[in-house]
Amino acid sequence: xxxxxxxxxxxxxxxxxxxxxLDLLAERGEASxxxxxxxxxxxxxxxxxxxxxxDGAGLVAGRRAGREVLYRARxxxxxxxxxxxxxxxxxxxxxxxxxxxxxxx
Amino acid sequence: xxxxxxxxxxxxxxxxxxxxxLDLLAERGEASxxxxxxxxxxxxxxxxxxxxxxDGAGLVAGRRAGREVLYRARxxxxxxxxxxxxxxxxxxxxxxxxxxxxxxx
DNA sequence: TCCTTGTGCAACCCCAGGGTTGCACAATGT
DNA sequence: ACATTGTGCAACCCTGGGGTTGCACAAGGA
Numbered sequence: 558x559x560x561x562x563x564x565x566x567x568x569x570x571x572x573x574x575x576x577x578x579l580d581l582l583a584e585r586g587e588a589s590x591x592x593x594x595x596x597x598x599x600x601x602x603x604x605x606x607x608x609x610x611x612d613g614a615g616l617v618a619g620r621r622a623g624r625e626v627l628y629r630a631r632x633x634x635x636x637x638x639x640x641x642x643x644x645x646x647x648x649x650x651x652x653x654x655x656x657x658x659x660x661x662x
Numbered sequence: 663x664x665x666x667x668x669x670x671x672x673x674x675x676x677x678x679x680x681x682x683x684l685d686l687l688a689e690r691g692e693a694s695x696x697x698x699x700x701x702x703x704x705x706x707x708x709x710x711x712x713x714x715x716x717d718g719a720g721l722v723a724g725r726r727a728g729r730e731v732l733y734r735a736r737x738x739x740x741x742x743x744x745x746x747x748x749x750x751x752x753x754x755x756x757x758x759x760x761x762x763x764x765x766x767x
Numbered sequence: 768t769c770c771t772t773g774t775g776c777a778a779c780c781c782c783a784g785g786g787t788t789g790c791a792c793a794a795t796g797t
Numbered sequence: 798a799c800a801t802t803g804t805g806c807a808a809c810c811c812t813g814g815g816g817t818t819g820c821a822c823a824a825g826g827a
Contacts, residue, residue, distance in 0.1 A: 564678065567672065567675045567676050568676045570672045570676075570747075571672050571673045571675075571676035572785085573669065574785085579754075583753070583754040583757050583758065584757065585761075586758060586761035586762070586765070589803070589804095590803080590804080591802080591803055591804085599785085599786065599787090600786070600787065600788085601803085601804090602786080602787075602788085602805095602806095603785065603786050603787075605804080605805085606784085606785075606786085607785085610784095623794065623795075623803095624793060624794035624795065624802080624803055624804075625794090625802090625803055625804080626803085626804075629758070630754055630758065632751040632752070632754040632755040632758065633751075635747060635750065635751040635754070636747075636748060636751035636752070636755075638747065639744045639745070639747035639748035639751060640744070640748070642675075642740060642741075642743065642744035642747065643741060643744035643745070643748070645740065646737040646738075646740040646741035646744060647737075647741070648688070649684075649688040649735055649737040649740070650737040650741075652688050652689065653688065653691060653734070653735065653737065656690075656691035657691070660691070677815085679815085694773070694774095695773080695774080696772080696773055696774085704815085704816065704817090705816070705817065705818085706773085706774085707775095707776095707816080707817075707818085708815065708816050708817075710774080710775085711814090711815075711816085712815085728773095728824065728825075729772080729773055729774075729823060729824040729825065730772090730773055730774080730824090731773085731774075768827100769826105769827085770825105770826085770827080771824100771825085771826080771827095772823100772824085772825085772826100773822105773823085773824080773825100774821100774822080774823075774824100775820105775821085775822080775823095776819105776820090776821085776822100777818105777819090777820090778817105778818090778819090779816100779817080779818080779819105780815105780816080780817075780818100781814100781815090781816085781817100782813100782814095782815095782816105783813095783814095783815100784811105784812100784813090785810105785811095785812090785813100786809100786810085786811085786812100787808105787809080787810075787811100788807105788808090788809080788810100789806105789807090789808090789809105790805105790806090790807090791804100791805085791806085792803105792804080792805080792806100793802100793803085793804075793805095794801100794802085794803080794804095795800105795801080795802080795803100796799105796800090796801075796802100797798100797799090797800085797801100
């Protein structure tokens, strides 16, 4: 996962509706856009757009099943993004600690 | 850190310019809005807005020093957000695993 | 005192993107 | 064959928010 992919993940997660969709998918395992639209206060088309964004970020994957497309959540990607953020935080911490040390000497 | 605070963190991090500002603060330890504006392709006012958002998310803190306001990054908050995301991913994983088990039986 | 420099505030521009409607097409049930 | 239901696509609306300019005020330095 490179920098621009992390960008995509963060941007995708910044939307409340999208996080709600992810929660729904985590609950149900799999669901179609139409099914999700019934559980969310927006139209199916809006849901499709969100799923497209989530797919672009790798947070969701879809597969055709007959005439419908079933989506599932991908926790691995979320976990990966979380690890990246944690690593970044750790890097900042050491850096800031070093700056503080120098300032005090 | 409650749900709406996590919302704020994610929304704040969704902006490339804001992440850049965080990186700069992590590098320098402390910096004023005007100083940051010289390292970034936007005006000081835009930087101030971003810093306000970051402050609202708890990712940054400012203190007055004479006539200028110095900001510093707060890695703890980032770390906290990362942990929350990781926990969420774990919850999804167990849930999806359970669904899969049921489906196969 | 005057000049410089950093803030704060307000009005404004502009567009990305979240949301909608409308319609055409595909797959399933009866 | 026909009605039903789920997708896909395109045009469109509209608000949020990133960015700007302009100006007034505060705090140091000469």
